Amino acid sequence: MLFAEFADRAAAIEAEPADLAIVELVTDLLLAAADDLPVVARFVQGRVFPAWTSTTLDVGPQLCYAALARAAGPNVTADDVEAALATTGDVGTVAASFDLRGQRSLGAFGESSTEVTVADVFEGLDAVATAAGPGSQNRKLDTLFGLFTRCSPREARYLARLVLGEMRIGVGEGAVRDAIAAAFDVPEATVERAIMVTNDCGRVAEVARDEGEAGVASLQLELGRPVQSMLAQAGTIEDALDEWPAALVEYKYDGARVQVHTDGANVTVFSRNMEDVTEPLPEVVGFVEAHVDGPAVLDGEVVAVDEDGDPLAFQHVLRRFRRKHDVERAREAVGLRTYFFDCLAAGGEDLLDEPLAVRRDRLEALLDAGLAEHGRCETVAAAREVEAAALDAGHEGVMLKDLDSPYRPGRRGRHWRKVKPEVDTLDCVVTGAEWGEGRRATLLGTFELSVRTDDGFATVGNVATGLTDEALADLTERLEPLVRSSAGQRVDLEPAVVVEVGYAEIQGSPKTTAGLALRFPRFVALREDKSPEAADTLERLEALADGSDRAAADG
Secondary structure: OEHHHHHHHHHHHHHOOOHHHHHHHHHHHHHHOHHHHHHHHHHOOOOOOOOOOOOOOOOOHHHHHHHHHHHHOOOOOHHHHHHHHHHHOOHHHHHHOOOHHHHHHHOOOOOOOOOOEHHHHHHHHHHHHHOOOOOHHHHHHHHHHHHHOOOOHHHHHHHHHHHOOOOOOOOOHHHHHHHHHHHHOOOHHHHHHHHHHHOOHHHHHHHHHHHHHHHHHHOOOOOOOOOOOOEEEEOOHHHHHHHOOOEEEEEEOOOEEEEEEEOOOOEEEEEOOOOEOOOOOHHHHHHHHHHOOOOEEEEEEEEEEOOOOOEOOHHHHHHHHHOOOOHHHHHHHOEEEEEEEEEEEEOOEEOOOOOHHHHHHHHHHHOOOOEOOEEEEOOHHHHHHHHHHHHHOOOOEEEEEEOOOOOOOOOEEEEEEEEOOOOOOEEEEEEEEEEOOHHHOOOEEEEEEEEEEOOEEEEEEEEOOOOOHHHHHHHHHHHHHHEEEEEOOEEEEOOOOEEEEEOOEEEEOOOOOOOEEEEOOEEEEEOOOOOHHHOOEHHHHHHHHHHHHHHHHHO
């Protein structure tokens, strides 16, 4: 498929406001994709690589602006691109405003052809992702420059958005799921499960086309390919046990989620973001090697502990996850303990569709240590006893889980409830910031908070309290490479960093794009274990606000 055709179809999708019509347009795109189907199924969502892989382009906004400026001509600078972005708010619009093909004579990538294909774009972006070592940034710049110089304005619009992960045409996983089902006559539920277990909509689309429903239904969880974590929603013990005859009541640990894959000899550890974190977590690897004999996929939580084995704050765990060098020294400074609570596969058998009661039994058959503390409770009183024990041990609270529930990767539903005694918090994406003043003039000091929407992010206020100098320095270091534009002290940021914030209440506000704002927000923690896709949604914010309003009315 020519990239020009992809861009034309993407433009038609972007211009269509109706969800059903969008699915029809995506269906037509998939049917036209031919050999490029796996790539097209990802590109239309703004994704270059399958969701399960930790491969990324590792291209910051400044590098993208530099490539665009170079392709636009000698009189255009990265600052010009940034200034135009400050006006339009869309890197695609800025890219489309330049005559990029005029620079082809300066040694553009792939000069032998004036027409760029979807395969050419993927090949170039794959080269960008794999560039490493001395001179890698220049090689990335050269490759992006070469791609841009082969693009028409419309092609450049969608290439720039792909590079920065901002497709903005209103197509998410649900639309692609429905389009795959419609294009290749496979039930939506079958496609949905296949996407959950493979984390690769491109592969599912290809199997659906080539092998039909039977092929899609045969796709299973595979060792070495992580799936998204099943998630919990906030709730109460009373509500859970009112709905279920019994619950698995587990300690809720203040740690970081891990998914461990082992074939019985080799162990790979993945973070909640599905990044390979095997190297910095040798304790987890050693424990699994010592206790698990055969192939298995385990879900658990890694907790930092002191010399006495008592739990430490979440931030200590993140320091270990980030460590790439001097792992042994870090291990001496901060110990780790892993608590496993679910078994997704064992002995080559995919257990995702089995009820939790069965999965827990299989977990306990595999391990005689390292299990999350729990109780199987039929009454509120019994669950309260487990909760009290968890709090006394220094943990956050408890998780209540429906014993009949299957494992649903990436889904947040009523089958798992988290119960904490303190006010609930939100995981927000940092989309902007302001430089500080006085002794903090070199640090970003006020951070714009946003929640996810169907087509981007909506602001819910700013946070400036609860941040130590150390936390400010850490956030500044992480956010500076993500600056897309600036105006005075204000900077606009690529939405890539997630923070946990507490708040007093949620109230209506004409000053935020969400229409709601957090009152008295305070910084709790940097959530490096979460991607923007795992942040809280506007839908959840609205539900919480509705609950707050009812509580106030009842009071």
